[in-house]
Amino acid sequence: MKRTRSSFLATVTAASALLIALGGAQAEELRLLTWGGYAPDDVVAMFEEETGIDVQVTLSNNEEMIAKLRATDGGGFDLAQPSQDRIAGAQEEYGIYKPMDVSKINGDLFIASMLEGTKKNTAYDGEVYGVPHVWGTSGLVVDTKKAPEVKDYVDLCSDAVAGKVSYRLKRPTLIGFAFSMGMDPFAAYGDTAAYQTMMEKVGEKLIECKPNVKAYWTGGDALINLLRSGEVVAAMAWDTGGWKLNEENPDITFVAPASGALGWIDTFVLPAKTQNEEAAYKWINFVMQPEIAAKITASAGNFTASKGADAFAEEALKTRFQGSFPQEAIDNIKWYPPVPAGLEDIEGKILDRVQAS
Amino acid sequence: MSRRLGFYLLLAPLVVWLGALLIIPHIELLLTSLQVKVKPRVYEFGFGNYAAFFTEPLYWNTFARTALMSIAATALTLIVGFPISYYIAKLARGRSRAILFVLCLLPFWVSELVRTFGWMILLRETGVVSNTLQWLGLSSGPIEFLYNDAAIMVGLVYTSMLFMVVPLVTTLESLDDSYIEAGYDLGGNGFAVMREIVIPHAMPGIVTGCIVVFMLSLGNYLTPILLGGKDSLWFTEQIYAQFITRFNWEQGSAFGFLLLVLSSLIVWAGLKLTGQTLGQTVGRG
Numbered sequence: 001m002k003r004t005r006s007s008f009l010a011t012v013t014a015a016s017a018l019l020i021a022l023g024g025a026q027a028e029e030l031r032l033l034t035w036g037g038y039a040p041d042d043v044v045a046m047f048e049e050e051t052g053i054d055v056q057v058t059l060s061n062n063e064e065m066i067a068k069l070r071a072t073d074g075g076g077f078d079l080a081q082p083s084q085d086r087i088a089g090a091q092e093e094y095g096i097y098k099p100m101d102v103s104k105i106n107g108d109l110f111i112a113s114m115l116e117g118t119k120k121n122t123a124y125d126g127e128v129y130g131v132p133h134v135w136g137t138s139g140l141v142v143d144t145k146k147a148p149e150v151k152d153y154v155d156l157c158s159d160a161v162a163g164k165v166s167y168r169l170k171r172p173t174l175i176g177f178a179f180s181m182g183m184d185p186f187a188a189y190g191d192t193a194a195y196q197t198m199m200e201k202v203g204e205k206l207i208e209c210k211p212n213v214k215a216y217w218t219g220g221d222a223l224i225n226l227l228r229s230g231e232v233v234a235a236m237a238w239d240t241g242g243w244k245l246n247e248e249n250p251d252i253t254f255v256a257p258a259s260g261a262l263g264w265i266d267t268f269v270l271p272a273k274t275q276n277e278e279a280a281y282k283w284i285n286f287v288m289q290p291e292i293a294a295k296i297t298a299s300a301g302n303f304t305a306s307k308g309a310d311a312f313a314e315e316a317l318k319t320r321f322q323g324s325f326p327q328e329a330i331d332n333i334k335w336y337p338p339v340p341a342g343l344e345d346i347e348g349k350i351l352d353r354v355q356a357s
Numbered sequence: 358m359s360r361r362l363g364f365y366l367l368l369a370p371l372v373v374w375l376g377a378l379l380i381i382p383h384i385e386l387l388l389t390s391l392q393v394k395v396k397p398r399v400y401e402f403g404f405g406n407y408a409a410f411f412t413e414p415l416y417w418n419t420f421a422r423t424a425l426m427s428i429a430a431t432a433l434t435l436i437v438g439f440p441i442s443y444y445i446a447k448l449a450r451g452r453s454r455a456i457l458f459v460l461c462l463l464p465f466w467v468s469e470l471v472r473t474f475g476w477m478i479l480l481r482e483t484g485v486v487s488n489t490l491q492w493l494g495l496s497s498g499p500i501e502f503l504y505n506d507a508a509i510m511v512g513l514v515y516t517s518m519l520f521m522v523v524p525l526v527t528t529l530e531s532l533d534d535s536y537i538e539a540g541y542d543l544g545g546n547g548f549a550v551m552r553e554i555v556i557p558h559a560m561p562g563i564v565t566g567c568i569v570v571f572m573l574s575l576g577n578y579l580t581p582i583l584l585g586g587k588d589s590l591w592f593t594e595q596i597y598a599q600f601i602t603r604f605n606w607e608q609g610s611a612f613g614f615l616l617l618v619l620s621s622l623i624v625w626a627g628l629k630l631t632g633q634t635l636g637q638t639v640g641r642g
Contacts, residue, residue, distance in 0.1 A: 063601045070604070093397040093604070170602065215504045216587050229483040231501075341397045348603045355590060356415040 029054040030279040033065055033080040035266060037300030038134060039287075047286050053279045062086050069096040074272025079280040084265045085336035087122040087129050092341050098270040099127035104281040109288035114305040118267055121338050130267035131284065136302035137261035137333055138172050139324075140234060141223075141242035145251040147233040152258040153180035156234055157209035166226055167236035169216045169355055171347050172262055176236060177202045179259040179334060186337050196346050203350040207357040216355075227252060240301030243320045253320070256329035263333040265305070383617075390610035406611035416595065420615070423592040424623060426506065427574035430513040434521045434570050435563065437514060442525035442562075443555070447534070461522050469516060473583045476512055477503060480584075504586030512580040517573050521566040528562030529555070564633050568624055575620050592616060 032039055036059050044055045058077070060068065065082050069075075074096040082090070091097050107115060114132045122130035142150045147161050153176045156165045167173050178185040178198055188195040214232055217223040220241055226232040227245055239261070242254025268284050270277060287296060293304040294312030303313070303321070310318070393405035410416045445457050464472055479485045480502035490496040502508060532555065540550040556563075581591035596616070599609035628634060 063604075066604060067601050070606075090604075095398070210587065213587055214501075218582065229481070231482045344603060345605075348598075348605075352413075352415050355587070356418065 028052065028276065028279060029056055030079060030276055030283055031056045031058070031077045032283070033058050033060055033068065033077040033271075035059065035061065035081060035134075035300070038081060038266070038296060040295060040299035043287060043292055043295055046292070047283065050286070051279075051282055053276075053282065055283070066090050066094070066096070069271050070094045072273070074098070074274075076273075077271050078274045078276045079283060080269050080271050081133060081266050082130075082269060083336065084118050084121045084130055084132065084267045085338050087267065087269060088124040088338040089341045091124045091129060096272050097129050098272045098274060098277075100129060100131065100268075100270055101277075101281075102128055102131070105131055106285045106288070109285065109290075109306055111305050111307050114265065117335075118265055118305075122267060122269070130269045132265045132305035133268055133284075133287070134296065134300055134302050134304050135263065135265040136239050137256070137263045138176070138236065138238045139257045139261035140255045141227060141237040141245065141252065142235075142255045143227070143230070143233040143249075143252045144255075146230070150234040151255070153177050153236065154205070156236070157205070157212055161234050162212050163214055164231070164233045165212045165235065166214055166217045166223060166232045168218065169351050171344065171351075173206070173236055174199060174202050174347055174350065175334075175336075176257065176259075176262055177205055179262075180257065181205060182259075186334065189337060189340055189343065192342065192346070195343060199346055199350045203353055206354045210354070210357060239321075239324060242324070243301060243317065246320055247316075254324040256325055256332070260332040260334040261325075261329065263335040265335070383614075386610045386613055389606055390608075390614050392607045394605075394607060400607070406608045407615070409608060410611065410615055415590075416612070419590040419595055420592050420619065422590060423575060424619070426509065427513075427571050428623075430510055430517070430574045431567050431571045433510065434514050434517050435567060438518055438521035438525060438566070439559075439563075442522050442529055445522070446526045446529035447532075447537075458526070461519055464515070465519055469579055472516060473512055473580055476508070476515070476584060480508055480511075503584060504589075506585070506589060508584040508586075509581050509589055509591075512584045513574045513577060516577070516580060517570040520569045520573060524562040524565040524569070525559060526562075528559045532558045560633065561637065564628070564631070567627070571624065571627075572620060575616070 030053050032055055034057060039055065039057045044057065048054055062082050065080055066086060069077070069080065073094075080097075087097065102119070110132065114135070118130055118132040119128045122128060140150060140153070140156075147164070149155060149158065149160055153173075155161075156167065175185050178201075181202065183198050183201070185195065185198055188198055214226070217226065217235070217237075220238070223232070223235055223237055224241055224245060227235060227241075228248065237254075239254045242252065245252040246254070268280070270280060274280060286292060288304070288306045290306055290308040291312055293306030293309035294314075297303055297309065297313050297317070301317070303310070390406050391402055391404065392400040393403040395401050410420075441457075441461070445454055445461075449457055477484070481487070482499045482501040482503070484502070486502060487496070487500045490500060491498070536554050536558075537550055540554045545553065576593060578591070578593040578597065581589055582594060585591065592612070593616075596609050596612045599605045599612060603609075
């Protein structure tokens with residue numbers, strides 16, 4: 001008994017000594033809330049070597065980022081990366097972000113049009129909240145041998161692919177189907193009543209389409225498994241998922257839908273209670289350098305807003321991108337405008353109805 | 358004096374535990390659930406979130422479905438678990454008994470996620486069961502076993518089996534074998550002995566096991582999400598959706614509170630119907 005106690009005490013002492021040592025060594029840290037692949041280990045190591053700042057990476061998605069920041073009123077992280085359409089609305093509702101001092105960011109590193117676009121889209125009350133980082137699209141991932149006729153979102157409801165289709169029950173699906181049915185949901189963002197009618201039509205279509213669906217996917221990996229095994233031949237998904245599968249099986253690839261792929265831009269924003277703003281700006285300026293941005297493109301599978309990074313990007317990825325996006329498909333990308341507060345309530349009700357039907 | 362101090366010191370961790378992790382969060386939950394959103398950043402006190410549960414059929418349908426499926430899962434777990442427990446407690450001897458018990462425990466050495474993925478590998482269209490059936494010639498094409506209510510049921514029973522077996526084995530062990538022998542000596546057949554002696558004695562274990570399994574099933578999130586199909590709604594999924602994807606914490610809190618109240622009511626009703634009380638059963642079991 002005595003022995004166990006003394007060894008227990010020894011362990012505790014050793015552990016606390018270790019903790020103190022660690023605490024002392026960690027001079028500065030940057031707590032980054034981001035997506036998988038946006039802060040690869042080698043980039044984090046390079047940044048630490050150059051600046052001495054230790055980067056703590058937490059992986060998340062748009063909804064969880066907002067929920068996490070809301071829970072702490074914008075604390076717990078020093079830099080976050082939500083999509084640009086989820087900034088102004090969330091700021092209006094919960095006040096979880098801090099305006100950005102754009103002068104501390106090296107604007108020359110960015111593709112000018114994207115930087116301006118994001119600044120405009122993330123503005124709230126005259127302040128800029130975000131700058132762009134990684135962009136990509138969502139559209140269709142199709143097994144072109146087994147489902148060659150799937151060219152647009154509504155084709156997922158055709159009899160040819162009955163029971164072999166998957167999509168998410170989330171807002172991109174509603175928006176994609178609306179475009180595919182010949183409507184323009186983004187134009188109706190400002191008109192709640194028109195948006196409501198539009199979403200009701202989309203809801204009816206999705207209810208009609210339900211027998212075609214094998215399962216509503218919730219995680220990217222689950223969907224990739226469904227497509228890889230051939231259980232699903234056409235799905236609504238992100239471009240990277242399609243390109244990843246294309247590496248293994250040339251038949252499967254990302255297809256930009258006829259009515260337009262949906263374009264998103266993930267940004268950098270400062271949480272309201274960021275404790276290391278300086279480190280956050282350093283990180284932004286660091287990762288936007290073309291060579292570093294190319295490394296992030298390689299790990300995330302999507303291109304960045306960094307000017308000149310294309311020159312360093314992998315050839316295979318560029319080829320896949322060009323295969324999925326001929327020039328007219330790029331021009332046809334529908335970029336998400338900021339979501340006004342309140343629209344998500346309408347969408348939520350419609351999605352509930354679809355699931356319950 | 359020092360004895361009293363000792364009592365309070367021993368009590369302190371429990372009080373801190375209950376207070377910090379149970380009571381305070383629930384008060385917070387209750388207060389949040391009574392806030393009704395009027396417009397961004399403006400909230401009003403009211404019962405609107407609770408009213409939404411009763412006026413929107415989807416919500417209470419989902420709850421009813423979840424409760425019924427959890428009750429079914431509990432019954433199935435009992436039916437499967439009782440013979441196993443009886444065998445472990447009464448028939449197995451020595452080493453084989455320890456081995457059987459460990460076998461029941463073994464699946465719990467891996468996380469719930471891994472266990473559920475295991476079932477997905479077995480049941481999916483290109484999975485082990487489907488391929489075996491095709492190989493045996495029993496089926497001409499791939500069969501999808503996943504994404505339906507039966508798959509959820511299998512997952513739930515599997516995940517909660519241990520929580521039924523442990524209390525049952527404990528109570529059955531305390532039953533003296535001579536009672537069973539006396540039952541047979543007095544001319545009872547196997548069925549009568551089971552009904553008159555074994556089950557009444559095991560009742561505390563049965564009730565404890567059922568309450569634990571029911572609560573675990575009702576509050577389960579992973580299994581219904583991963584194994585369930587496009588029609589499989591689970592109430593915890595609704596709570597998650599309200600909190601995370603809808604940013605509607607007020608509604609989510611109301612659902613959380615309703616889940617607590619309604620599940621307690623169901624347990625209370627179950628106890629009343631079977632003529633048991635919590636003190637008699639859980640206390641002893």
